[in-house]
Amino acid sequence: MIATSLRDNVYAITVNDRTTDLFEGLWPISQEGVSYNSYLIQDEKTALIDLTKEFKTDELFDNVGMIKSLKEIDYLVVNHMEPDHTGAMKALNRLNPDITILCTPKARPMIENYYGITENVREVSDGEEISLGKKTLKFFHTPFVHWPETMMTYLVEEKILFSCDGFGGYGALTGAIFDDQIRDLDFYIKESLRYYTNIVAKFTKPVLNAIEKLADYPIEIIAPSHGLIWRGNPGKIVELYQKWSEYGKGDNEKGVTLLYGTMYGNTETMMNHVARGLGSEGVPVDIFDVARTHMSYILPSLWVNRGVIIGAPTYEGSLYPAMSLALEEASIKRVLNKKAAYFGSFGWSGGALRQIQKMVEPLKWEILDTLEFPGGPTDKELEKAFEFGAAFGRSIKA
Numbered sequence: 552m553i554a555t556s557l558r559d560n561v562y563a564i565t566v567n568d569r570t571t572d573l574f575e576g577l578w579p580i581s582q583e584g585v586s587y588n589s590y591l592i593q594d595e596k597t598a599l600i601d602l603t604k605e606f607k608t609d610e611l612f613d614n615v616g617m618i619k620s621l622k623e624i625d626y627l628v629v630n631h632m633e634p635d636h637t638g639a640m641k642a643l644n645r646l647n648p649d650i651t652i653l654c655t656p657k658a659r660p661m662i663e664n665y666y667g668i669t670e671n672v673r674e675v676s677d678g679e680e681i682s683l684g685k686k687t688l689k690f691f692h693t694p695f696v697h698w699p700e701t702m703m704t705y706l707v708e709e710k711i712l713f714s715c716d717g718f719g720g721y722g723a724l725t726g727a728i729f730d731d732q733i734r735d736l737d738f739y740i741k742e743s744l745r746y747y748t749n750i751v752a753k754f755t756k757p758v759l760n761a762i763e764k765l766a767d768y769p770i771e772i773i774a775p776s777h778g779l780i781w782r783g784n785p786g787k788i789v790e791l792y793q794k795w796s797e798y799g800k801g802d803n804e805k806g807v808t809l810l811y812g813t814m815y816g817n818t819e820t821m822m823n824h825v826a827r828g829l830g831s832e833g834v835p836v837d838i839f840d841v842a843r844t845h846m847s848y849i850l851p852s853l854w855v856n857r858g859v860i861i862g863a864p865t866y867e868g869s870l871y872p873a874m875s876l877a878l879e880e881a882s883i884k885r886v887l888n889k890k891a892a893y894f895g896s897f898g899w900s901g902g903a904l905r906q907i908q909k910m911v912e913p914l915k916w917e918i919l920d921t922l923e924f925p926g927g928p929t930d931k932e933l934e935k936a937f938e939f940g941a942a943f944g945r946s947i948k949a
């Protein structure tokens with residue numbers, strides 16, 4: 552892909568990755584893809600902001616090289632050390648050992664640990680400015696958006712924020728790279744939420760801190776290191792990230808995530824009646840079979856909805872394992888403060904509910920109702936399931 556101009560002498564080099572199956576070795580992107588965005592600013596001095604995953608090094612270098620020889624670049628700005636933004640660092644350093652690497656103090660030892668580079672590394676302090684000539688880089692330390700060494704870089708005269716992982720999203724770019732060029736903006740918003748819940752959700756407070764820190768600076772372009780560049784409406788992605796971060800406190804949407812798992816269909820039969828009960832109250836419901844859906848796609852729903860219904864049978868005295876794994880993942884991502892309910896089938900002893908209580912208690916999920924039944928549900932139990940769903944729906948709307 553050829554570099555795109557953001558402003559005079561400010562370029563975006565967006566490298567698409569459509570072959571990595573799992574982002575971070577965890578999160579599926581084989582359908583959606585992802586982009587690694589780097590930025591080049593040409594002035595009396597030239598700065599390159601963030602790099603790419605190692606296997607995309609040649610593509611990045613070829614595209615940068617069309618604008619400026621890599622050997623003539625003065626600064627490499629490292630906003631974040633994660634290898635999807637720094638994988639090309641060693642190769643760049645070999646080509647241009649004189650390049651000055653600008654980073655936070657916390658990034659310096661990481662640069663040595665990951666790439667063995669110790670020379671020409673210059674720490675920038677929070678709020679520090681470096682002049683490139685006519686244009687000025689200003690650095691904001693934003694720890695834990697997404698690692699401790701993270702910072703964002705602001706191009707003062709052009710009012711562009713290079714936000715790295717902050718305000719990023721999955722989704723390879725389709726030639727168009729700006730929000731105002733995209734017909735299916737909903738796709739990128741959905742993929743930004745999935746990215747947020749997969750990658751950033753644990754760090755809601757640092758995201759809110761970063762937004763607050765930048766509040767007084769006019770921003771005309773948000774240029775993250777993954778996904779769309781927000782030029783038409785940069786406030787949109789900031790508002791979304793802010794809203795999603797506020798959800799971490801529990802002030803969520805009036806919807807329900809219905810997670811279920813089943814071995815022989817009894818819990819699934821019940822689930823359909825619970826769902827109809829919820830539907831009768833007009834409450835939006837997302838239904839996921841936890842054994843067959845990657846958690847990457849479940850987390851966005853769990854994150855935004857106020858209510859969670861768990862439907863799963865007892866398995867070896869405890870909870871159906873795929874549901875345990877889903878709840879464990881929700882715990883890792885700090886999905887907190889939900890209204891919850893449980894239903895499920897058992898053979899003889901039960902035990903699933905006990906395990907659920909143990910798992911959701913630290914997450915501050917309030918279990919409003921439970922409905923357990925032996926074997927297959929009777930007609931009476933199915934009626935109860937409908938009312939169980941409807942009652943839960945009412946409590947979510949309340």
Ligand SMILES: Cc1cc2nc3c(=O)[nH]c(=O)nc-3n(C[C@H](O)[C@H](O)[C@H](O)COP(=O)(O)O)c2cc1C
Pocket residue numbers: 812813814815816817818819863864865866867868869896897898899900901902925926927
């Ligand atoms: C491998 C396995 C282990 C089970 N362990 C228990 C158990 O410890 N206690 C119990 O009450 N039922 C146990 N059951 C029975 C199931 O909970 C029961 O069959 C239930 O109806 C399954 O619901 P489903 O049709 O939604 O999968 C077990 C079933 C299987 C297949």
